[in-house]
Amino acid sequence: MPMTQLTATPVSALADEPVHIRATGLPPMQLVTLRASLKDERGNLFWSKAFYRANEAGELDLKQAPSLGGDYVGVHPMGLFWSLKPERPFSRLIKKDVMNSPFSVTLDIYNLACLPESGTVQPDASQVVQRWFRRPGTQRVQIREGRLRGVLFLPPGEGPFPGIIDLYGGSGGLVEFRASLLAAHGFAVLALAYFAYEDLPELLLEVDLEYFEEAVNLLLAHPKIQGPGVGVISLSKGAEIGLAMACFLKQVVATVCISGANSVFDFPFKYKDLVMSPIRSFMERMDTDVSGAVRLFHYWGDPRDKVNQQSVLPIEKAQGQILFITGENDHSLNSKEHAKQALEQLKSHGKSNGRMLVYPGAGHLIEPPYMPLCYASRSVVKFLTLLWGGEPAGHAAAQEHAWGEIQKFFRQHLPQTRSHL
Incomplete structure (x- = not known):
């Protein structure tokens, strides 16, 4: 059976640029969970999740596939990013150091129709995406x-x-x-x-x-x-x-x-x-x-x-x-x-x-x-x-x-x- 692969293009981009998320090597028609997480500069965790179904070829493309539940429903290619919510209530996500570091967003996919307790199950594939707030040379x-x-x-x-x-x-x-x-x-x-x-x-x-x-x-x-x-x-x-x-x-x-x-x-x-x-x-x-x-x-x-x-x-x-x-x-x-x-x-x-x-x-x-x-x-x-x-x-x-x-x-x-x- 092929190994699950998760890709996000581009892996490093400006924070206002869209990212194209795809997965391959999934069991055909499998219900999967996608999760995004990031820590801000104070160590506060923000995370989101959505449930998707792979197609007959075992592939998933967030530009076309609808989320079936989780933090949003429907076709939203950037939903995992804009639905990030704070683990600590009432925290606001603000980038402090815009010059030296990006926000690093970790994308995980699980061949499960629900999200397990953190750390109890390893994701089937992961990808880290960098979100920058300045261009080189600024x-x-x-x-x-x-x-x-x-x-x-x-x-x-x-x-x-x-x-x-x-x-x-x-x-x-x-x-x-x-x-x-x-x-x-x-x-x-x-x-x-x-x-x-x-x-x-x-x-x-x-x-x-x-x-x-x-x-x-x-x-x-x-x-x-x-x-x-x-x-x-x-x-x-x-x-x-x-x-x-x-x-x-x-x-x-x-x-x-x-x-x-x-x-x-x-x-x-x-x-x-x-x-x-x-x-x-x-x-x-x-x-x-x-x-x-x-x-x-x-x-x-x-x-x-x-x-x-x-x-x-x-x-x-x-x-x-x-x-x-x-x-x-x-x-x-x-x-x-x-x-x-x-x-x-x-x-x-x-x-x-x-x-x-x-x-x-x-x-x-x-x-x-x-x-x-x-x-x-x-x-x-x-x-x-x-x-x-x-x-x-x-x-x-x-x-x-x-x-x-x-x-x-x-x-x-x-x-x-x-x-x-």
């Missing part, structure tokens, strides 16, 4: 200029490259993996921290737009950045800041707001002489799901209420293009409604420089493709377990589609390198 430059703190990723080559500022949300610190992946596609990306990192304030008490304006100016002064405008990619609290940058900073010509608000939330916003107070919030409206995670969906007031109107960002001032990305299963914020209100505000001023992508099944944390859904995670800042929402297959489809749309949007609206004739 430069990672630490930024410590004035009060700015962050990391600039420069693609290999002479440039100049279109420039983007990458902002994450209310957990603070510095998140680099989306910026380094975008740099792999030809953009120069500044992952910018704005609190809870190095000597920046430990807690966010106000949003000072002049800090972010300094970051824009730093990018535009860099010899490898193609002026005269830059882009912003932003998520959650970062998307509120990204939208404010689009409103007030004319050098920001293309802004992606993922799961964000159209108003000032939680902390005052200031820019030069302007101070905007945050929208009202209601502690008593916070609720929890069965896991005990806190849902913030109803926590904030409605921007349309008269009492909150002074907190709404003046989006009609935005001169650049804005792309809103929202999930219909966002449990943290009614981001779809906020984006809708922002677009209505533009329209009422005769402007059409915004558009929205809405994804059914997607939660709050819409990341690059094949990153697993984080349904809920512990927030270092709020000292709570926060519910983000999303269902795995819909969320995965959203991430894959949105990533392509984000790159198209930036290519279309950012200054491109002038060709040298």
Whole structure:
């Protein structure tokens, strides 16, 4: 009888590239279990499983064969990757060291229709796949200029490259993996921290737009950045800041707001002489799901209420293009409604420089493709377990589609390198 072989092509690739998984040498029509596992840099285990049936020739191709059960059902060639779940509840998979090591995903196949207890049965075949977050030749430059703190990723080559500022949300610190992946596609990306990192304030008490304006100016002064405008990619609290940058900073010509608000939330916003107070919030409206995670969906007031109107960002001032990305299963914020209100505000001023992508099944944390859904995670800042929402297959489809749309949007609206004739 032939020996079972498991192949994954390519075995080493960027984390946003698909992998083709096949198996041969299986008993014809055999029910098998496929398992994926990885450990993050802290040693936390993430794993997934799915049950498949081999064909009459004893072969299995995940591009064609449907999963019959496990963590997903149906034809999903990358299902084992995006359905990875943490062994330790509420852990979020984030790549810390993007330059020196990949995520190593171990794929195992068992000629069994169920997954045995870990370690009790050896897999019939295994394959390790490397998932990188940067291309060879990418430069990672630490930024410590004035009060700015962050990391600039420069693609290999002479440039100049279109420039983007990458902002994450209310957990603070510095998140680099989306910026380094975008740099792999030809953009120069500044992952910018704005609190809870190095000597920046430990807690966010106000949003000072002049800090972010300094970051824009730093990018535009860099010899490898193609002026005269830059882009912003932003998520959650970062998307509120990204939208404010689009409103007030004319050098920001293309802004992606993922799961964000159209108003000032939680902390005052200031820019030069302007101070905007945050929208009202209601502690008593916070609720929890069965896991005990806190849902913030109803926590904030409605921007349309008269009492909150002074907190709404003046989006009609935005001169650049804005792309809103929202999930219909966002449990943290009614981001779809906020984006809708922002677009209505533009329209009422005769402007059409915004558009929205809405994804059914997607939660709050819409990341690059094949990153697993984080349904809920512990927030270092709020000292709570926060519910983000999303269902795995819909969320995965959203991430894959949105990533392509984000790159198209930036290519279309950012200054491109002038060709040298």
